[in-house]
Amino acid sequence: MTTTTLAVLVPLLPFLGSAAGLLLGRRAPGFVRPLAVLPTLAAAVLAVFVAARQGGGKTIEAATQLTPTGSVPIDLALHIDGFAALAAVLVGVVATCVQIYSTGYLRDDPRYPSYAALVSLFTSAMLLVVYSGDLMVLLVGWEIMGICSYFLVGHYWETPEARAASLKAFLVTKLGDVPFLIGLFALAADAGTFRIDGILGAVAGDGLDHPTLIALLLLAGVAGKSAQFPLHTWLPDAMAGPTPVSALIHAATMVAAGIYFVARLLPVFASSSAALTVLAVMAAITMVGSALAALAQDDIKRVLAYSTIGQLGYMAGALAVGDRGAAVFHLLSHGAFKALLFLAAGAVIHAAGTNSLSAMSRMSGLTRRIPDAYWTMTVALLALAALPPFAGFFSKEAVLVAAEHTALGDRTVAPAGAGWTVLVAGLLTALLTAAYAMRLWLLAFRGRGAEAPDHGRQPLAMTTVLWVLAVPSLGFGLSVTYLDDWFDGHALTPTVTTAVLGTGIAVVGALVTYAVWQRTRALAARTPLGAVAAHPEGGAGLVEAEAIAGHAPAYGDIASAPDPADPGRVLLGPLHRHAATGFHLDAVYRTLFVRPVQAGASLVRFLDREVVDTYVRGAGTGTNWLGWLVRRAQTGNVQTYLSALLAGSVVLAIAAVVLANVAAGA
Amino acid sequence: MHLAYPAVLAALLFCVGLYGVLARRNAILVLMSVELMLNAVNLNLVAFDVWLRDTLHAGQAFTLFIIAIAAAEIGIGLAIVLMVYRNRGSSDVDRLRDTAETDESAPAPGEAPAAAGEKAEATA
Amino acid sequence: MILAAQSPGFLSPSGVEIAFLLVGLVTLGAAVVTVTTRQLVHAALWLVVTLGGLAVAYLLLTAEFIAWVQVLIYVGSVVVLLLFGLMLTKAPIGRSPDADSGNRPVALVVALAAAAALVWVVVDAFRTTWIDLDGPAQGSTKASGEILFRYWVLPFEALSVLLLAALVGAIVLSRKNTGEKEGPR
Numbered sequence: 001m002t003t004t005t006l007a008v009l010v011p012l013l014p015f016l017g018s019a020a021g022l023l024l025g026r027r028a029p030g031f032v033r034p035l036a037v038l039p040t041l042a043a044a045v046l047a048v049f050v051a052a053r054q055g056g057g058k059t060i061e062a063a064t065q066l067t068p069t070g071s072v073p074i075d076l077a078l079h080i081d082g083f084a085a086l087a088a089v090l091v092g093v094v095a096t097c098v099q100i101y102s103t104g105y106l107r108d109d110p111r112y113p114s115y116a117a118l119v120s121l122f123t124s125a126m127l128l129v130v131y132s133g134d135l136m137v138l139l140v141g142w143e144i145m146g147i148c149s150y151f152l153v154g155h156y157w158e159t160p161e162a163r164a165a166s167l168k169a170f171l172v173t174k175l176g177d178v179p180f181l182i183g184l185f186a187l188a189a190d191a192g193t194f195r196i197d198g199i200l201g202a203v204a205g206d207g208l209d210h211p212t213l214i215a216l217l218l219l220a221g222v223a224g225k226s227a228q229f230p231l232h233t234w235l236p237d238a239m240a241g242p243t244p245v246s247a248l249i250h251a252a253t254m255v256a257a258g259i260y261f262v263a264r265l266l267p268v269f270a271s272s273s274a275a276l277t278v279l280a281v282m283a284a285i286t287m288v289g290s291a292l293a294a295l296a297q298d299d300i301k302r303v304l305a306y307s308t309i310g311q312l313g314y315m316a317g318a319l320a321v322g323d324r325g326a327a328v329f330h331l332l333s334h335g336a337f338k339a340l341l342f343l344a345a346g347a348v349i350h351a352a353g354t355n356s357l358s359a360m361s362r363m364s365g366l367t368r369r370i371p372d373a374y375w376t377m378t379v380a381l382l383a384l385a386a387l388p389p390f391a392g393f394f395s396k397e398a399v400l401v402a403a404e405h406t407a408l409g410d411r412t413v414a415p416a417g418a419g420w421t422v423l424v425a426g427l428l429t430a431l432l433t434a435a436y437a438m439r440l441w442l443l444a445f446r447g448r449g450a451e452a453p454d455h456g457r458q459p460l461a462m463t464t465v466l467w468v469l470a471v472p473s474l475g476f477g478l479s480v481t482y483l484d485d486w487f488d489g490h491a492l493t494p495t496v497t498t499a500v501l502g503t504g505i506a507v508v509g510a511l512v513t514y515a516v517w518q519r520t521r522a523l524a525a526r527t528p529l530g531a532v533a534a535h536p537e538g539g540a541g542l543v544e545a546e547a548i549a550g551h552a553p554a555y556g557d558i559a560s561a562p563d564p565a566d567p568g569r570v571l572l573g574p575l576h577r578h579a580a581t582g583f584h585l586d587a588v589y590r591t592l593f594v595r596p597v598q599a600g601a602s603l604v605r606f607l608d609r610e611v612v613d614t615y616v617r618g619a620g621t622g623t624n625w626l627g628w629l630v631r632r633a634q635t636g637n638v639q640t641y642l643s644a645l646l647a648g649s650v651v652l653a654i655a656a657v658v659l660a661n662v663a664a665g666a
Numbered sequence: 667m668h669l670a671y672p673a674v675l676a677a678l679l680f681c682v683g684l685y686g687v688l689a690r691r692n693a694i695l696v697l698m699s700v701e702l703m704l705n706a707v708n709l710n711l712v713a714f715d716v717w718l719r720d721t722l723h724a725g726q727a728f729t730l731f732i733i734a735i736a737a738a739e740i741g742i743g744l745a746i747v748l749m750v751y752r753n754r755g756s757s758d759v760d761r762l763r764d765t766a767e768t769d770e771s772a773p774a775p776g777e778a779p780a781a782a783g784e785k786a787e788a789t790a
Numbered sequence: 791m792i793l794a795a796q797s798p799g800f801l802s803p804s805g806v807e808i809a810f811l812l813v814g815l816v817t818l819g820a821a822v823v824t825v826t827t828r829q830l831v832h833a834a835l836w837l838v839v840t841l842g843g844l845a846v847a848y849l850l851l852t853a854e855f856i857a858w859v860q861v862l863i864y865v866g867s868v869v870v871l872l873l874f875g876l877m878l879t880k881a882p883i884g885r886s887p888d889a890d891s892g893n894r895p896v897a898l899v900v901a902l903a904a905a906a907a908l909v910w911v912v913v914d915a916f917r918t919t920w921i922d923l924d925g926p927a928q929g930s931t932k933a934s935g936e937i938l939f940r941y942w943v944l945p946f947e948a949l950s951v952l953l954l955a956a957l958v959g960a961i962v963l964s965r966k967n968t969g970e971k972e973g974p975r
Binding site for chain 2: 806807810811814817818821822824825830833834837840841844847848850851852853855856859860863864867868871872874875876878879880881888889890891892893894896897898900901902904905908909912913916917919920921922923925928929933934937938941942945946949952953955956957959960961963964
Binding site for chain 2: 634635636637638639642643646
């Protein structure tokens with residue numbers, strides 16, 4: 001088979017698997033698991049094949065036009081370069097891991113068939129985005145992901161949190177998608193085509209007419225999908241979904257799509273320095289803010305969610321300094337260790353019976369209950385904190401190096417200001433990242449207090465996946481010297497300055513956190529706190545749903561807990577209160593958008609009920625009154641009828657005579 | 667003779683009959699008033715027949731026919747009045763108000779039995 | 791009266807007019823009393839006067855056959871029928887307070903308006919028209935018989951069928967229902 005055929009099969013197989021799963025889910029439950037895992041696995045294998053054949057060499061282009069579509073043609077096009085090939089491998093591998101993990105995690109879930117089919121569809125859509133060489137087709141995958149995330153985040157739709165979170169995810173990403181769509185059309189109108197190679201050719205040739213406008217419009221959609229400030233608020237709330245979904249969304253699919261899209265069209269953005277500056281500022285705010293917020297979260301998954309936002313900020317920062325190689329490199333390594341973090345967190349939540357870090361810090365022996373999750377999570381946290389030689393170190397260094405070069409003027413793709421912004425924010429974030437990673441690890445695994453309950457061994461499907469993902473988290477960074485050829489050809493290897501600076505800062509952050517924790521752990525023993533799920537013996541999915549639903553009633557808030565022993569609270573000081581709520585951005589949105597919309601809705605409701613309906617009711621009542629009047633005439637008395645009849649005849653006769661006379665007179 | 671005399675007399679008689687038809691309560695008196703109106707027409711027919719010297723005597727022939735029809739009409743009419751009187755104990759015209767529109771918006775008497783019928787069908 | 795009809799010059803034209811005027815007044819007065827009296831039986835009797843007056847008017851218009859038919863059928867049979875009807879419906883003898891329905895004012899207005907309109911139109915139209923009563927009588931019995939059986943035979947026969955139908959209908963309607971218990975009342 002040619003590489004093109006293989007590449008076509010990659011998104012197609014999960015799609016077919018999803019369709020078959022939806023069709024057969026009810027009738028043949030035995031087929032559901034194979035149908036969920038095998039197509040995704042096959043797609044992953046094929047993606048590896050495609051990557052091997054492409055080999056970072058010449059871009060594979062293939063296109064077919066189904067039907068003429070007017071002035072701007074829409075093609076079914078493949079565009080596979082090194083970025084696409086590697087991103088597809090990441091998506092395939094992570095999706096396969098998630099599917100295998102889900103067979104264990106959602107073992108007892110009655111809605112597993114539809115869940116698995118949606119995950120397959122999600123994967124298929126992301127692969128479509130990755131491989132597509134046409135922006136219209138890319139948009140199709142983009143929007144399918146939006147709707148799939150809506151369904152998957154709302155998987156536990158019995159709980160109000162999940163319903164609200166799924167709606168929020170959908171609405172916020174759509175808020176970005178509207179300008180995104182307009183931007184796409186503007187881009188296609190300027191370039192005369194939706195084909196990516198055509199657009200890049202146009203940019204390289206004559207340039208675009210309105211690069212800044214287009215870039216900013218597209219950035220809105222990217223911010224929505226990739227959870228960048230100010231459209232990131234849906235991501236922490238999306239934790240209401242099952243953990244494997246979080247892993248999928250955060251590691252490989254949804255949020256990666258935005259970064260990947262910018263990487264694809266980087267020349268478009270690079271042709272406007274204003275857009276790059278905006279992107280840099282956006283990334284900097286996102287990084288620092290999310291890292292601060294992560295330090296204050298109590299829900300283990302929310303910590304990870306904010307860390308995702310922060311890492312996406314790194315990628316956006318790399319793009320802002322015009323180095324898409326570094327961005328996609330970080331995307332890949334982050335995909336590996338973030339998927340691992342989430343899947344391990346799922347195991348932790350299942351074992352602990354709670355998603356609250358405060359409760360876990362008053363629980364001992366968790367490491368003995370789930371040694372696999374403990375070790376793999378340690379690896380992943382080290383990768384997150386970017387300590388050598390883990391994957392995160394190399395990819396983050398690549399970003400920092402690109403920023404440093406831009407700031408010092410060695411690279412001229414982006415303005416130096418953008419470089420400085422990204423560099424400073426990146427270093428600050430490295431400190432904070434190490435701090436919250438340390439806090440997470442200490443609170444979750446170094447707790448003291450009652451023995452953690454024993455729920456038996458974790459399913460093999462879950463633990464195996466953890467170890468599989470631990471390998472790239474550990475070693476992917478070592479491939480850095482080979483990756484240059486796959487990307488634009490810039491060296492991605494760390495330089496001494498940033499390596500020492502970044503690692504040193506990270507170590508400082510971790511040590512400070514450890515020191516604070518040493519002081520506060522005594523306090524933890526004195527303030528009992530915590531609640532566990534009501535049915536700890538149930539399946540992992542059930543425990544998690546109960547833990548999420550129980551967090552707000554138990555601790556007063558969905559994000560934070562009133563735990564004085566929390567090192568994050570001590571570290572942040574007065575900032576903690578604001579960081580826990582995500583710096584009140586939700587409240588701001590509430591005031592800026594929700595309230596006016598609600599006011600408008602009530603106004604419309606008032607107009608409809610009181611004004612429009614009055615006319616409608618008036619029409620009815622008026623007719624009733626007229627009917628009543630006419631009914632008065634129906635006396636049933638023949639004489640009355642006859643009187644009216646004859647009176648009418650007389651009037652008519654007189655009128656006729658008068659008219660005849662008048663006519664004769666005239 | 668002036669044609670206006672019989673014509674005006676006929677018109678006035680007709681209007682008197684008209685008044686009787688509209689104002690009388692007893693059905694038999696109404697029938698009498700109808701006779702008055704018929705006779706007014708007869709007078710007109712005769713007068714114009716004489717004035718025009720019609721060779722076919724159409725006016726007088728019609729008058730004869732009308733008299734015959736009036737006799738038939740009064741026979742049938744009285745029979746109807748008798749029947750009404752027998753059924754209702756009264757021959758007052760303004761009490762025969764069965765066709766009046768009443769205020770109670772009766773849920774058409776056909777509906778309830780129809781629904782019951784459907785129910786019966788459903789159970790059967 | 792036959793004499794008068796056969797010799798139209800018996801009275802001067804103005805004399806015929808005077809006679810017609812008087813008869814007309816009597817007829818009209820009787821008609822008004824017929825529709826206004828409160829005594830039902832009196833109404834029937836005043837109707838006799840009206841119909842008789844009309845018969846005289848026919849005579850004055852030289853339509854003798856019509857006049858006799860009028861007397862025979864109306865005065866002789868119709869009024870008798872009406873009286874029977876009044877008796878059978880137990881009409882009160884003497885003044886009945888509710889002889890007129892509530893529709894009376896409306897009826898008055900309509901009737902007056904119709905009268906005004908008709909009289910106005912008729913007078914306006916026939917102000918200068920005179921009936922020539924001289925010459926052969928237009929409505930002698932002989933003439934009537936001839937035209938009736940020469941030109942109007944078919945309608946005449948049809949009318950006889952109509953009368954038969956009315957006869958049967960009246961019998962069916964007024965007959966007491968023998969199976970009254972089964973019949974819907």
